[in-house]
Amino acid sequence: MSASLQIASLQGKVSDAEWQLRCDLAAAYRLVDEFGWSDLVFTHISARMPGPEHHFLINPYGLAFDEITASSLVKVDAACNKLHDSPFPVNPAGFVIHSAVHEVRDDAGCVLHTHTRAGVAVSAQKAGVLPISQQSTAVLASLAYHDYEGVAFRPDEKPRLQADLGRANFLCLRNHGLLTVGPTVADAFLAMYIFEATCQIQIAAQSGGAELIPVSQSIIDGVAESVRVQTGGMGGRFVWPTLLRRLERRDPSYRS
Numbered sequence: 001m002s003a004s005l006q007i008a009s010l011q012g013k014v015s016d017a018e019w020q021l022r023c024d025l026a027a028a029y030r031l032v033d034e035f036g037w038s039d040l041v042f043t044h045i046s047a048r049m050p051g052p053e054h055h056f057l058i059n060p061y062g063l064a065f066d067e068i069t070a071s072s073l074v075k076v077d078a079a080c081n082k083l084h085d086s087p088f089p090v091n092p093a094g095f096v097i098h099s100a101v102h103e104v105r106d107d108a109g110c111v112l113h114t115h116t117r118a119g120v121a122v123s124a125q126k127a128g129v130l131p132i133s134q135q136s137t138a139v140l141a142s143l144a145y146h147d148y149e150g151v152a153f154r155p156d157e158k159p160r161l162q163a164d165l166g167r168a169n170f171l172c173l174r175n176h177g178l179l180t181v182g183p184t185v186a187d188a189f190l191a192m193y194i195f196e197a198t199c200q201i202q203i204a205a206q207s208g209g210a211e212l213i214p215v216s217q218s219i220i221d222g223v224a225e226s227v228r229v230q231t232g233g234m235g236g237r238f239v240w241p242t243l244l245r246r247l248e249r250r251d252p253s254y255r256s
Contacts, residue, residue: 007087009256010071017050022070024185025057026254027247028112031189033065034250037196039115040064043177044091046098047110047185054078056102058095060088069256078103093153097173100158101165101181108181110188118199119178128172131215132205135198141223144168148175170195186240193239 011019025047032038032045041062049055057073058080059065075083078099080092098111122129129139146164149157152173165171169191171179178195182188205212247254 007069007071015050019070021047021049021185022057022073023255025073025110026068026070027244028110028185028189029059029065029068030247030251030254031243032112032114032192035193035196037114037116037192038065042094043113043115044094044098045110045112045185045188046095046102048102048108049075054102055083056095056098058090058098060086061091061094062089069254071256093151096155096158097152097161097179100161101179103158104162105165105167105181107183109183110185111179111181112188112192113173113177113179114192114196115177116196116199118203119196120176121203122199123172123177124175129198130202130212131217131220132212133198133201133215135194135201137215137220137223138194139170139198140220142167142169143172144170145172145174148173152176186237189243190239 010022014022025045028045032043037043041059041064044058047057049057054077056076056078058076059068060072060074063072072086072088074086074088074090076090076095077083080090080095080099082090097113101108101111128145129136129143131137131140144165146161149160152161165181169181171181173179178192178199180188180191180195182191
């Protein structure tokens with residue numbers, strides 16, 4: 001990070017719970033960049049603050065994902081108004097989708113949205129996600145779709161998005177991209193890893209031109225329990241620590 005972007009650390013100035021959440025969310029931004037899922041500065045990951053208030057952490061608008069740190073994350077209310085002094089702007093329009101999810105999903109500790117090539121490509125296919133891989137079965141066990149209504153900055157779209165999402169943890173935004181919901185940052189990130197892999201595999205399989213073998217619906221129906229056993233309910237308790245160690249080896253500045 002360039003010297004011009006350095007800001008004072010908030011460690012010790014916020015609660016331990018908030019600091020931990022800031023570190024996890026900053027790590028998620030760095031990992032999204034590392035895995036190639038970022039779209040310059042045009043997507044967001046939001047995390048709900050601990051406590052009864054509807055307060056959230058979101059990225060400072062205009063910073064690349066590999067520049068984001070725990071202290072640079074901005075605390076906002078449900079309307080994306082800044083709740084503390086920050087030299088960085090926020091993007092209220094970018095928070096519309098996130099606020100829509102947080103409003104109706106008490107379990108949505110984190111919402112992660114991407115515009116990857118593979119994700120948008122699959123979102124533009126009429127059949128959507130195909131049951132052709134092990135990864136896809138995890139997605140199809142909790143998948144919803146929302147039709148494209150243009151750039152998502154109008155509050156009147158929120159009720160339709162909320163109705164379409166329901167209790168699903170994976171949302172395919174038609175002609176737009178992918179979204180995952182999780183109780184923690186780790187959960188949402190692992191879900192997106194599986195969602196993105198599903199889309200990359202589908203595009204690769206389709207490009208071969210051969211007839212594809214679908215997974216039976218009976219297998220998909222039994223996947224939810226398998227996922228719970230294997231990953232702790234799509235949780236990141238097995239994977240997240242390894243990802244954090246990866247960041248520590250490469251660049252621990254996300255914790256600053």
